[in-house]
Amino acid sequence: MHKIYVIILVLIIIGCKNQSKKPLELEKEVKTETENNPLIFPGEKHFKSIRQITHGGDNAEAYWSFDDSKLVFQSNFSKWNVSCDQMFLMNFNDTFDSVAPPMVSTGKGRTTCSYFLPDNKHIIYASTHLADENCPDTPLRKNGKYIWPVYDSYDIFVADLEGNIVKQLTHEPGYDAEPTVSPKGDKIVFTSTRSGDLELYTMNLDGTDVKQITNELGYDGGAFFSPDGSKIIFRSSRPKTEQEIKEYKELLAEGLVEPTEMELYICNADGSDLRQLTDLGNANWSPFFHPSGKKILFSSNFESERGFPFNLYLIDIDGKNLERVTHSKTFDAFPVFSNNGKYLAFSSNRNNGGGRDTNLFIAEWQD
Template structure:
């Protein structure tokens, strides 16, 4: 009820600013201004909504300097929405979000061919416990997804309020002097030990438990050819990367170095993993990392980007920027990487992050998103190379993180914009699902001071 009242107050406050100009209010909330001939009850525009052109919305959702982005559109409006990842046919988006009747992240889905204002986020997860890191299987009918969560371990009865079954964050109420001291830092992530990875169908029905080892298993992604899953696990005693078949068989450990290896994605050719990692070096750093891990915590304030073959060979560090560099995704040219970093804004607080692009050899660093004291992260390029989706605090309150989609301008200085593509599964979009679940993200940095939750998802 408090959340509902807060949401109403925010809407009323924004509407009050533009009460004399409905069109201005619609632009501010990034709604596409409908043509006069469209009927109010019309449920779908002709063509794909994600391809509709919009006005620039300068300094609202699109900022000066963002030359690689065009036709920026907002996908969610309020709450904390993150880790939006395309289906292989680019028609849908799976995401994690909180603020829709639950106190922690659940998994939802959007149809990118329908105006978001004509849809309700369709929940895929159970609504029990917490979840993170969802991803589509590569199928012509988009029938299956994976995500991590602890719903299987939640004890409920007929008196249980399922919206209150979230896993408890250690630093929200630290017990004992040692934990209180460890929590006295700018940010920590909880590595929930009962998180496992599950396969579900399009309606959220359980299909298969893919991991079943003690400790954290999460951050799963599917390879471009649809045959493998990469994920992070603590089964060895440290947070390392693993690869397995999409049915959970043929497990291979990829990394084996002290530090949190996570947020991995396959490169477009499927041969390597791009990921972010912490690498404690000094005795004090190592001791603190191990002590935090004993409490199922990590401190993600010093991370760099790495790349490694899926068999564990040829690991090398890409960035040497300092601060927190994370949420990497390799573009379809199999060379450039889009990622999130606060290396140039850390003095303004941990939560100010921008998107950057860099070559896989560490050269060619370029800033992609702009806007003062904003949070931008979780970027993914569509499989046809035409779109970029990411999470941002732009056009919202300091307690919100929303998803945005834009046309990707690969070469903004050229007169034409050739797009590098990779083979994708093609299928006819089925439109908005008629079956819905009732309302039921990896962690995001806290958004106070315009800083949103940021454990990826990866």
């Protein structure tokens, strides 16, 4: 559940609750010349080039087809005649403004987290439309705290590229969402409340052989496989004190989570060898493996004194060599490498005229 409707409130509300933690030493910033491309900020040495894909609304979670020719993403852009997040399809070279791309979800309910299947002809995504064709309410604060809704009406579906649902993969009561597919093309990882907590599960592409792979209290979500399919990276809020545990359980009972303190965890694809990767404080989330499989690219506000900005960082899978990648003053998140490793799709508030729009960008990556 990488909700794009929370982006602006994330920037405003998330506070620096763990400033006592000593940040890892960052690589020395490298100045770059950006006169020829104002979308690249000084210090963003990993971006050889960059182009803006959308121009309006909240757009996020753009995921590549296995052949890198297309991307599927979610948007709530009102000019595209949607009231809340729906899924849209684009070709690699497309750019969108007021003219809407093809919608590949039903247009009903709220959707999240689409991902291509290996045949490049189908996608999976989570949707609430079976419970209600209208957009569900979106609570963003409770008792003065910033929250995410965890809709128990989410289930995971397979659809073709014309938007026709061809299969329902989950049928359990409760939240089933955040599905992503292994680059090996054999497994799906997703988050579910079927155990009573927000845990990670894997299943085959047809929904069979469901296995729980995490079992510690806390919100485990936003999971992705490594390029060889052997490991999984994810974000988690792991309450530890009695008060934290009490608050977490009370919120979850209402279908809510508080995402202001999350760290990254890594494990084998079967859940073994689970370990915490970051200990930075604040919100560390939207992780994705570098094409080498040896690094993680993720979004964080751990350096922020007022909860923002969010920037992208690289870190080795052993937790060493933290490096800042973007230098935004607002919000950069949802980084996703193309399968060939040449490009990075991500969402950003850059170049939005100082407004609230979050747009998609594709950068040509260089190590």
